[in-house]
Amino acid sequence: MAERIIIDPITRIEGHLRVEIEVKDGIITDAYSAGTMVRGIETILKGRDPRDAWAFVGRVCGVCTSTHSLTSVRTVENALGITAPPNAELIRNLMANALYIHDHVVHFYVLHALDWVDVVSALKANPAEASRIAQSISPWPKSSVGYFTDIQKRFHSFVESGQLGIFANGYWGHSAYKLPPEVNLIAVAHYLEALEWQKEIVKVHTIFGGKNPHPNYLVGGVPCSINIDEANAVNAERLAIVGKLFEDAKTFVDQVYIPDLLAIASYYKSDWGAIGGGLSNYMSFGDFPVNGYNNPDSFKMPRGVILNRDLSKIHEIKADDPSQIQEFINNSWYDYSKGDGVGLHPWEGETNLNYTGPKPPYDQFDVSQKYSWVKTPRWKGLPMEVGPLSRMLVGYAAGREDIKAVIDSTLMALNVPVGALFSTLGRTAARGLETKLCCDWALEFYQQLLSNIKNGDSRTQNNVKWEPESWPKIARGIGMVEAPRGALSHFIVIEDKKIANYQLVVPTTWNASPRDPEGKRSAYEESLLGTPVADLNSPLEVLRTIHSFDPCLACAVHVYDEKGSHVHELKSY
Amino acid sequence: MKEKQPTFYEEVINEGLSRKDFLKFCTTMAAFLGLETSGVGQIVHALQTKPRLPVIWFHFQECTCCSESFIRASHPIVASIVLDKISLDYQETLMAASGFQAESAYKTVMEKYPGEYIVMVEGSIPTENEAYCCIGGRSALQILEEAAKNAKAVVAWGNCASSGCVQAAKPNPTGAKPVHKVISGKPIINVQGCPPIADVMAGVVVHLLTFDRIPQLDELGRPKAFYSRRVHDTCYRRANFDAGLFVESFDDEGAKRGYCLYKMGCKGPVTYNSCGIIKWNDGLSYPIQSGHPCIGCSEAGFWDNGPFYQHLPNTGAFGIETTADKIGLGLGVATAVGIAGHAIVTNIRKHRNISNSPTVDSETLKES
Numbered sequence A: 001m002a003e004r005i006i007i008d009p010i011t012r013i014e015g016h017l018r019v020e021i022e023v024k025d026g027i028i029t030d031a032y033s034a035g036t037m038v039r040g041i042e043t044i045l046k047g048r049d050p051r052d053a054w055a056f057v058g059r060v061c062g063v064c065t066s067t068h069s070l071t072s073v074r075t076v077e078n079a080l081g082i083t084a085p086p087n088a089e090l091i092r093n094l095m096a097n098a099l100y101i102h103d104h105v106v107h108f109y110v111l112h113a114l115d116w117v118d119v120v121s122a123l124k125a126n127p128a129e130a131s132r133i134a135q136s137i138s139p140w141p142k143s144s145v146g147y148f149t150d151i152q153k154r155f156h157s158f159v160e161s162g163q164l165g166i167f168a169n170g171y172w173g174h175s176a177y178k179l180p181p182e183v184n185l186i187a188v189a190h191y192l193e194a195l196e197w198q199k200e201i202v203k204v205h206t207i208f209g210g211k212n213p214h215p216n217y218l219v220g221g222v223p224c225s226i227n228i229d230e231a232n233a234v235n236a237e238r239l240a241i242v243g244k245l246f247e248d249a250k251t252f253v254d255q256v257y258i259p260d261l262l263a264i265a266s267y268y269k270s271d272w273g274a275i276g277g278g279l280s281n282y283m284s285f286g287d288f289p290v291n292g293y294n295n296p297d298s299f300k301m302p303r304g305v306i307l308n309r310d311l312s313k314i315h316e317i318k319a320d321d322p323s324q325i326q327e328f329i330n331n332s333w334y335d336y337s338k339g340d341g342v343g344l345h346p347w348e349g350e351t352n353l354n355y356t357g358p359k360p361p362y363d364q365f366d367v368s369q370k371y372s373w374v375k376t377p378r379w380k381g382l383p384m385e386v387g388p389l390s391r392m393l394v395g396y397a398a399g400r401e402d403i404k405a406v407i408d409s410t411l412m413a414l415n416v417p418v419g420a421l422f423s424t425l426g427r428t429a430a431r432g433l434e435t436k437l438c439c440d441w442a443l444e445f446y447q448q449l450l451s452n453i454k455n456g457d458s459r460t461q462n463n464v465k466w467e468p469e470s471w472p473k474i475a476r477g478i479g480m481v482e483a484p485r486g487a488l489s490h491f492i493v494i495e496d497k498k499i500a501n502y503q504l505v506v507p508t509t510w511n512a513s514p515r516d517p518e519g520k521r522s523a524y525e526e527s528l529l530g531t532p533v534a535d536l537n538s539p540l541e542v543l544r545t546i547h548s549f550d551p552c553l554a555c556a557v558h559v560y561d562e563k564g565s566h567v568h569e570l571k572s573y
Numbered sequence B: 001m002k003e004k005q006p007t008f009y010e011e012v013i014n015e016g017l018s019r020k021d022f023l024k025f026c027t028t029m030a031a032f033l034g035l036e037t038s039g040v041g042q043i044v045h046a047l048q049t050k051p052r053l054p055v056i057w058f059h060f061q062e063c064t065c066c067s068e069s070f071i072r073a074s075h076p077i078v079a080s081i082v083l084d085k086i087s088l089d090y091q092e093t094l095m096a097a098s099g100f101q102a103e104s105a106y107k108t109v110m111e112k113y114p115g116e117y118i119v120m121v122e123g124s125i126p127t128e129n130e131a132y133c134c135i136g137g138r139s140a141l142q143i144l145e146e147a148a149k150n151a152k153a154v155v156a157w158g159n160c161a162s163s164g165c166v167q168a169a170k171p172n173p174t175g176a177k178p179v180h181k182v183i184s185g186k187p188i189i190n191v192q193g194c195p196p197i198a199d200v201m202a203g204v205v206v207h208l209l210t211f212d213r214i215p216q217l218d219e220l221g222r223p224k225a226f227y228s229r230r231v232h233d234t235c236y237r238r239a240n241f242d243a244g245l246f247v248e249s250f251d252d253e254g255a256k257r258g259y260c261l262y263k264m265g266c267k268g269p270v271t272y273n274s275c276g277i278i279k280w281n282d283g284l285s286y287p288i289q290s291g292h293p294c295i296g297c298s299e300a301g302f303w304d305n306g307p308f309y310q311h312l313p314n315t316g317a318f319g320i321e322t323t324a325d326k327i328g329l330g331l332g333v334a335t336a337v338g339i340a341g342h343a344i345v346t347n348i349r350k351h352r353n354i355s356n357s358p359t360v361d362s363e364t365l366k367e368s
Helices: A041-045 A050-058 A067-080 A086-115 A120-124 A127-137 A145-160 A181-201 A203-209 A236-272 A388-397 A401-414 A424-454 A507-512 A523-528 A540-548 B008-014 B019-032 B038-049 B065-070 B076-085 B099-112 B140-149 B158-163 B198-211 B238-242 B319-324 B333-354 B362-367
Strands: A003-007 A017-024 A027-035 A282-284 A304-306 A325-328 A376-379 A474-483 A486-495 A498-505 B055-059 B088-091 B118-122 B153-157 B188-191
Touching: A003 A540, A017 A523, A017 A540, A027 A523, A041 A050, A041 A498, A050 A067, A050 A486, A050 A498, A067 A086, A067 A474, A067 A486, A086 A181, A086 A203, A086 A236, A086 A424, A086 A540, A120 A145, A120 A181, A127 A145, A127 A181, A127 A236, A145 A181, A181 A203, A181 A236, A203 A236, A236 A401, A236 A424, A282 A388, A282 A486, A304 A388, A376 A507, A388 A401, A388 A424, A388 A486, A401 A424, A424 A540, A486 A507, A507 A523, A523 A540, B055 B099, B055 B140, B065 B158, B065 B198, B088 B099, B099 B140, B118 B140, B118 B158, B153 B158, B153 B198, B158 B188, B188 B198
Parallel strands: B055 B088, B055 B118, B118 B153, B153 B188
Antiparallel strands: A003 A017, A017 A027, A282 A304, A325 A376, A474 A486, A486 A498
16 A cells, blocks of 8 residues: 655745655655645736846746846847847856756755755764865865864754754755765865855846846846956956856866765765666757857757767757647646646647645545646657756767766766666766856856857847837747756747737746656656655655756746737847 | 754855855945945844854746846955855755755745744745645645745745736736735835846845844845835936937937936836946846846836836926827826826925926937
8 A cells, every 4th residue: 555645845946846755665666746826927928028038037936047038038039030149148148047046056065965964973973084075076275174173063053953954854864974073074064155155146146147046147148348457347347257157166166066076976876876867858059159159060958859868969959949848737627728738839828727736725636637737748749858967968968078088087987887867876876966166157158158258249139129119920939948956948928019828838847847748757756756855754765856857947847828919020049 | 853053154254155144245235235335244243253044945836037036246356255155945946955855855944943044035926726736746825825834034036936927918818926926014115127137136135144033024025125215217328318308219319428318218216226326247237237127027017007018198297297298198097196196205306407498309419
């Protein structure tokens, strides 16, 4: 007889996620993932100025802040035929790189680490041994015996106080924690350092976008102007800050994040390198244009789909093809006019919230009925995993030298085969590896920006189509971005200078969705199957796999509107 | 039975920080709170002797930008102290526990410290159907009503909790409402902005700890220390406005010289916030300094006061603006009234002073 376990709220994520699992003989036999909050931002966008959309959709998420804004300006530019100047592309890349680095470091230390690191065990560590281990894996200067002694003392008095604050009621002492106390202590020290450090790298957004979270974007380019002979513009001093922020980020990632990732992985690789693989299809839209957004071949991260874990072939994505991307609502609290069984391309998406779940307060969903606010997207009818692992796999399959190099060296360091990538740990490792790549790419983009300015090009904005009078009566566009959590796309229909329809298909929608009409599970649900759960009251194993996706539920939940009619203009993507 | 809570000061010293660091933190906070130098002593005393404040932080209809901003607090000691020293007993983004263990964390606080704990809210509350936001099978409204009942005060973080923010923009499909529309009989502090500035968030927390009472609030429930000045009046580009030097299109010659963004739609003249004073992310910049007009994110209903790139209308009350701007576009009545109310007093004297001076435009400036 299987037992039903409900985990709600899933914490250390963005948004509101509930997971229900069935466990038989200590193994998960079925799983249901549910988004439990809805806001309706697409409905709100209708009738507004398309140039304002970036600000509205930016507020979809404050964790992956700016990623929806970037997608939005690309979407509007695609609809109106605007090409942003090279400097604007570079500044957007720098902002996106800064986001990746920030988001991934915060995810690893603040959101995910506590699934692998037993904070309480760190109290038993020998600081001298912790210091020895730390110095053996990294040249990071903060690794003396005194340093770890102080950290331990600080935590000791924290625990003594009896008020554990954010550390209260964790699964401390769980049998699935495997790190020795000294490695736990190192991780606790770096948890605090990461928390302190993370507020630095976001300053790239503050320089170019005025603030973080929610920096400013602009259709046609970026809002900041470059003038190296002016105090009130991006000048040598402002650029120097950006350069230093990325240099420091590279040091932190190379000397703290990556060594910690490898150290922790070495203790968990034997089981978690084989658990949580889930789906075998991986999708990446690709990103970080080297030669402009309209040349996807030049992207640092390539675009494509991998099916059945076959790394010898990459399938082409056409987001405007109505048969490729479709969304289903058979298990989500919405209505379609053609019935619940059909899938609709986002351009044909329909609205209608229709909550049919239990009235709160409730204990359990009837999962034979609808059970989530998240819709179910499919690519050619197939469920796709999106995120860092998908990006790294597509890059690996495409033979990108930089991506292959970091993956191969990691596999060698851990002494595991390529197959170990298809796992919970593989997902977590891929996130770290692409963070390392982002540091290198950012420094490249930075040098390119400096060289453009040196050569006399300081343009950051294309105003040709700024005035609505210059727009066609009807236009529609698609913007594609690799958000930190995976493939993100926005769809717009502009009619009479206003938004007639705006829709988002979001990474966590791909991963966290309920099952489709054929009963096929999406990534979260599939990846939990077969996972051992040692203690039903403390399902630590579930958190490991769910957190390996870095859930972002505010992003995942949307309301779709009826499509605009009589669209004449089509763009290719 | 209550456990003995270590004081702020004990925590600081236990952390290995020096008394000097501690005093520096107190001085900074005093400055942020607008206190005289004598106020520093008050903060020092309060933080040395007051027990840690239990805090329950809920997330409802939100995007987590307030939590993200909170962890950006720029003085190291603020990040360190405020994160765990207030005894942040429930915070879904940061807490280790999930599921029923998480729920029990805030229920324990409610039982143990009735009348003493602070409820902090990030996000709005849907009222069209309570099922639009549920945690642990209970609705946002049910959770908030229960927790607020015995709270000492409620802090409404950001525009969502203060005025509904983006999900309450027309047509507000989920009936999203701010805290003060669904909770009564409790002091509610609206810490506005999307998100609020990190150091403003830290400043509000320190105010609560230091003075054991809520800060002075304006008529919209915002702490006066941070929301009594228009962005326009504290803007470093204000001199350009007064001189009639405006950006006419993005990245034009005026933009490259940092002229005033009023014509590009800047809402600084109708927005109350500390962006021009404290600035963002360690005082590094703020939207206008980085070339984008203020979108007014600390004002109720700012999403419906746009479009963002349409400049504020001339109302006749704008002496200087009338001469500077020939285009003049009509906007909603609410915005126009707001401008008239705020603008007349502050502009009238400058108008008198400047109206006799010749207007300087970008061309003459270039020649000089």
